[in-house]
Amino acid sequence: MTPTHPPVPAESAGPAGLELRLGPVAHGGHTVARTGEGRVVFVRHGLPGELVRVRLTDSGPAARFWRGDVVDVLEADPHRRSEHVWAPADPLLSWRRGEPPVGGAEFGHAELGAQRALKSAVVTEQLARLAGLGTEVHVEAVPGEDPQGRGWRTRAHFAVDPAGRIGMHPHRSAAVVPVDGFPLVVPAIDALRLGRYDLRGADRVDVAAPADGGTPLVHLSLAAGADRDRLRRELARLAEDRDVSVTARADGQRETETWAGRPSVVEHVGPHRWEVSAEGFWQIHRGAPALLHREVPAAAGARPGEHALDLYAGAGLFTAALADAVGTSGGVVAVEGSPVTSADARRTFAGRPQVRVERGSVDRVLARTWPQAAPARGRRRPDRGGSAARPDVVVLDPPRAGAGRVVVDQLVALAPRRIAYLACDPATLARDLGRFRRAGWNVRSVRAFDMYPNTHHVETLAVLEP
Structure with missing residues (x-):
């Protein structure tokens, strides 16, 4: 029998966090829990049935529901990984440093099979509730998937902090947390080591790399008043010893500037060939x-x-x-x-x-x-x-x-x-x-x-x- 732990009243939850038994998965990457007073809390980074401590990230007496991150696991689901797939996205580590976890790998604490079971439950529930369908859907793996679900993204989007370092946002936040590497991207993107470059003057960096190993492309969305000459010199270092394309465009600027290589990524599927622009859409x-x-x-x-x-x-x-x-x-x-x-x-x-x-x-x-x-x-x-x-x-x-x-x-x-x-x-x-x-x-x-x-x-x- 699973031991019971009476929930800590929300109003008396201290720095250690709010102790909650997690309920079912909900659309959006959360599990649903309730405080001792019955208030709904949407909790990220947990698994149904776990007993956890939660740091509230969005709360208040007038709020319809609260939000929070798991910061300690008292009773773990057997399918929780012993180590998160990406440390900056692990709230158990990041909140110990007083920082929120970045987004982009919010299910990285669970084994892939457990992730697919959660997604299957969400799809099945949404179809029943909103479409009136009794269809039970089982999420299928993509053939050739990495056992840990890494190295699949051929596109990545990074924010830039005031010091010019690439980073990512925490959930529901405009803050930028610097990152050096992202294990979900294909190796060609990580190999660029964009975290080494000073990208002050760019609001955002988009990176694309064809799955077949073709030339990757780095695109800068320029801030108003950006020092283009300095950025071009900085990105010229990137292109010195590798085959890479670099483009840039400011908001309101009609034409994209090509600073190195070509202004598009070449994609192939079977006998077909596409040239996809830096800001164009392609399956990631x-x-x-x-x-x-x-x-x-x-x-x-x-x-x-x-x-x-x-x-x-x-x-x-x-x-x-x-x-x-x-x-x-x-x-x-x-x-x-x-x-x-x-x-x-x-x-x-x-x-x-x-x-x-x-x-x-x-x-x-x-x-x-x-x-x-x-x-x-x-x-x-x-x-x-x-x-x-x-x-x-x-x-x-x-x-x-x-x-x-x-x-x-x-x-x-x-x-x-x-x-x-x-x-x-x-x-x-x-x-x-x-x-x-x-x-x-x-x-x-x-x-x-x-x-x-x-x-x-x-x-x-x-x-x-x-």
């Missing part, structure tokens, strides 16, 4: 592009001669596979809102006449291209017509906010025979699936992939048919 797990390039278009099931719609298309990872599937007798419309990324896609598909890249917000492009696509009632197929062939299949991969009411209603009105919906947030996916279901659509399958090991994030793929 080293195994994700190949896996998703295969699985997402296959889920959509486009056939020769059909018309496909690729929404939130990015640089066109799925556009290429859809174009292969429909062939020269079919067509693909790819819609991307980012000027940078849509330009990348246009360059990539300039030689494929069956592909048309549209830049703009998805709802506006849909309204402009198919003005008759007003929300349909129930499952009725609206009249054909408009300025483009109606899509037979749709792929959409929206940002974390999801597709939303307007786009879902437009797709219902367009009435394709199948939709493949890829999402990085299970809550907004479930919300949108619920709206599709209320319009008479059926969710045929749901799969989830662990494309963000050691974090709470998960990628989910749903297939819908009317």
Whole structure:
């Protein structure tokens, strides 16, 4: 029998922390606990059932709920790692120094199997609560994953502190904690050792390295009044003894400056090649592009001669596979809102006449291209017509906010025979699936992939048919 420990009343919790028994996992990387008075506390860095001491990071008598970090483990889950995957993200170590842990590895205290079980529970719960689905989802590992979930990120984003050192933010904080290395990135990014450079004048540093070992790229987002000449000299040291590209751009500056190498990263999947700009979008797990390039278009099931719609298309990872599937007798419309990324896609598909890249917000492009696509009632197929062939299949991969009411209603009105919906947030996916279901659509399958090991994030793929 597990020994019981009466919880310390919140009002009397001292420097040692608030003692809590952790409850179930919640969306967002927390477990849910309650104080002796019944107040809800969202706790990071714990596992369900553990008895822990928690340092409150967001509290107050008027708050609806509190937030906190685990700072001591009194009764550990058997799947808690003996050592966190990354020390700066370990609250047990960082709070002893009086500093909050950085973000980016909030599940790094748990074994990978336990992480996937937590993510599976979150996806399943969100689908049940927001979409009314009784589907039990089991998160799948990406083939070839590192046993500790390290070395997978081909993209990384760093803040810069006043001393010019790269760093990362703690959870819900604008503070910058300097870091020297990040074990979740591919070795080519860590090998740059950006922590050695004085990057004063940069607000942010974005780094990208192709999974196939191609030339990495370092991009600086420049602060107002940045000393460009000094920064160029500093980054010239980086390019002296290695093959690396360096670009920079200030807010409001139209063109990106290329300081070394080329202004893009070259990515390959199968026979396809993309040039992705420094500020363009690409899947960040080293195994994700190949896996998703295969699985997402296959889920959509486009056939020769059909018309496909690729929404939130990015640089066109799925556009290429859809174009292969429909062939020269079919067509693909790819819609991307980012000027940078849509330009990348246009360059990539300039030689494929069956592909048309549209830049703009998805709802506006849909309204402009198919003005008759007003929300349909129930499952009725609206009249054909408009300025483009109606899509037979749709792929959409929206940002974390999801597709939303307007786009879902437009797709219902367009009435394709199948939709493949890829999402990085299970809550907004479930919300949108619920709206599709209320319009008479059926969710045929749901799969989830662990494309963000050691974090709470998960990628989910749903297939819908009317």
